[in-house]
Amino acid sequence: MIIRVENLTKVYDTGAIQVKALSNVSLSIERKEYVAIMGASGSGKSTLMNILGCLDRLTDGKYILDNVDVSTLSDNELAVIRNKKIGFVFQAFNLLPRLSALGNVELPMVYAGLSKSDRRQKAKAALEKVGLGDRMHHRPNELSGGQKQRVAIARALVNDPAIILADEPTGNLDTKSSEEIMNIFEGLNNEGVTIVMVTHERDIAQHTKRAVVFRDGEIISDKQIENRIIRGGSSK
C-alpha cells in the first residue's frame, strides 16, 4: 500500500470563517493503481491532492505515504519527500518560462543533488519517453499546450517517484492533446507507475482503473471503472 489516509480533515482558517474542505476522508491506494478523483467544483479534490503531495498539511487525521507518517515531518523533510517520492502534473503546466524543456526537467534533479551530466542524461531520456526528443531546447512559450504538459510529465517522472499526482492535467487542453496525455499516462501505468488524477470529465476518467467521487469534502463513491477505454497504441 502506497497511500493510506485515515479520517483526514482539512479546515481552511481564513480568519473570519472556517472552511471545512475535507471531512473524515479515508482512502487507500495500492502500488500500480490508476485512480481518478472526481466531483463537483469545490468538493475538495485539489485540497486532497495538495495534502497527498505534501504541499499542504492536514488539520486532523493520519496520512501514511510509502510507510512514512507524513503528518509529523518538518518542512525540510517534506521537501525531500516531494522531491523523491512525488511527481506533480498541474493543470496550468507550471513550467519555468526562462528554462528550456531540458532545464525544466532537470530541476527536480538539481534539488536531489545530481551532477550536471547525470541530470542531462536522465532529462533527455525522460523527454524522449514523452515524445519530445526533438523539442529539448525549446522554451515553454515555444511549445503547444500538449507539449508543455508532456514536459511537465517528464519532469514529474524524472526522479522515479512513488506516485504521480495530476490535478486536472487535461483541463487546459483540447481533445486531441488530452488523448495524447492519457496515452502517456496509460503507458506509464502499464509500466507500473502509480497515478492519481483529478478530472471533471467522465471520458477522461474512463481511461483510469478506479474512480473516487467527492461531494462537499466527503467520498460518496469509490469503485472500479468498467468499460475502460484502452487505446491500442499505448497499451503494448
Add this chain to the structure above:
Amino acid sequence: MNMAESFISALQSVKANKMRSFLTMLGIIIGISSVITIVSIGQGGKEAIMGEFDNLGTNVINVNVKSLEGGIEDRDYLTLKDAQLVKDKIPEVVAVVPAAGAMGYMKTEKEKKFSEIDCITHEFNKLMKVEMLAGRFLSEGDVEAARNVIVIDEITAKKLFKGPEDAVGQRIKVTINDNNTNFTIIGVSENAGGSMAAMFGDNYPGTGYVPITIRERIMPNVQISLFSVLLENMDNANEVAAKIVRLLEQSHRNEGKYAAEEGFKELDMLNNVINIFTMVIGAIAGISLVVGGIGVMNIMLVSVTERTREIGIRKALGAKNKDILLQFLTESLILCLIGGIIGMSLGITLGIVVGKIINIPLRISPLVILLAVGFSSAVGIFFGLYPANKAAKLDPIEALRYE
C-alpha cells in the same frame, strides 16, 4: 546545486532583466566608484605631500631661542659649546646640529644666484637625508678645521656652472651683507626645496651648506638660534626636551628663553587633516553605498513578488527553504558584485583622470580591489538577506496559487 551553478543561474536571471539590473546596480556603481576615486586621490595626495618631507628624520626635537619675555639678549643665543654640552650631558641625545642661516648671493665671475646659506654640521644629514648629485657632503674634518668649503644645490650649480659635475672643485664667492668670503665647492646636492623649487624654476632661491664653525667669518651678525636634536626615539621626548631646556638655562643663567618642540609637528597635523578629509568624503560615499543597497533590496523584493509562482514550483519540486534563500541571496550578491566591479573600474579611471587634472600621482593599492569586492559583497548579502528570507519562507501552496 553547487556554488558555480547557482552563480551561473543567478547571472542568467540578472541578464534576463538587463535594464532593471543595470539601474539597480547604479547605486552600487556610484558608491563604489566614488569611494575608490576618493580613497585613491586622497592616498595619492597624501603620499605626494609626504614625499616632500620624505627626507626628514623623525626623531628630532627643535630647540629655539624664544623672544617672548623681555626680548633676546646676546648672551641668550646658543653656542657651539652648548651643543657639545647637550650631547655630553643627556644620554638620549644622538646628535645636536646647531644651525644659523642667512640670505645672500653665491657668485662666480659672470653669474650670481640669490641663496640661503645655512651654517650646519656634518651631522645635518642625520636629520634629513641630503641626496648628493656630485662630490660629497660636509665632513667632520671640514667642521673641525673650519674650512671654507660649501655644498651647493642643483639649481645653483646649473645657474653658475654647467651642472653638478662641473661645479665640484670650482671656487665661488659668497656675499652676505657686504661680507665676502671665498669658498671651494665640495659637493652638489639635490634641490633642498624639492618640487617647490622645480615649480618656481630659476627664481627659486638656491641653498648652500657651510660648516657652522665659520659662521662668525661669513655672517657675524647672525647668531645660532636653533638646535636640531636627534634622539634615539621619541618615547619620552617631552622629558628629554625639558632636560635640554633646563640644561641650557643653567648654562646661560636665564629663564624662559628656550622652547623645545617635536621637529615635525606640522607634518603630523597635515597628515591628520588629510586623513579626516578622506574619512569625511569616504563616509559620504559610504552613505551612497547604503542608498544603493536599499535600491538592491527594493528590486529584490519586487523580484520575489514577481517570481512567487516560480518559488512555489521550485518548492513543489523539492527545493528546501535554504535552496530558495541561497538562490535569491546569490542574485543580490551577483548584482552588487557586478556593480562593484564596474564601480571599481570607473573609480580607477576617474581617479586617474582627476589625478591628472589636479596633478597628483594616483596611488591605487591592491587594497582598493579588496575594498570594492568586499564592500559590494557585504552590501549584497546584507540587503539581499531580507528579500531572500521572505522568498524562502513562502508557503508552497500559496506561492503556487499566486496569480
